[in-house]
Amino acid sequence: MDLGTRAFQGQQTNEVGEGWGAYDNGLSNCYLILKARAMSFDTLIMGMRDADGLRKAFNIPENETIMAVISLGYRAAEPDRPDRRPLNEIVKFY
DSSP states (O other), X not given: OOHHHHHHTTXXXXXXXXXXXXXXXXXXXXXXXXXHHHTTOEEEEOSSOOHHHHXXXXXXXXXXXXXXXXXXXXXXXXXXXXXXXXXXXXXXXX
C-alpha cells in the first residue's frame, strides 16, 4: 500500500500525520530553491532528518512542526556529471 492510500485511510504517514499542508509546502520549497539558485546558492533537501536533534540545535518548540529541512550554501566543487543521452532517444513528442 502506498503512502497516499495509507493517508486516506487515516494512518499516519510521517511525523505530521495526515498533514496535507506538508504536500502544499512542497511548492514553497520549490520557489525557495529556485530563488536560491538564481542567487548562486546551492541547496539540499533533507528528507531523512533527526527532528529531536534539530529542535535542540535550533531551539524549535515542541508545538511547532518541522515541515522541511533545506540546507543552503555554496558548492565546494563542480560535480562530475555523466554524459546524457540525447532527448530524442528517450522522449517521443506527438
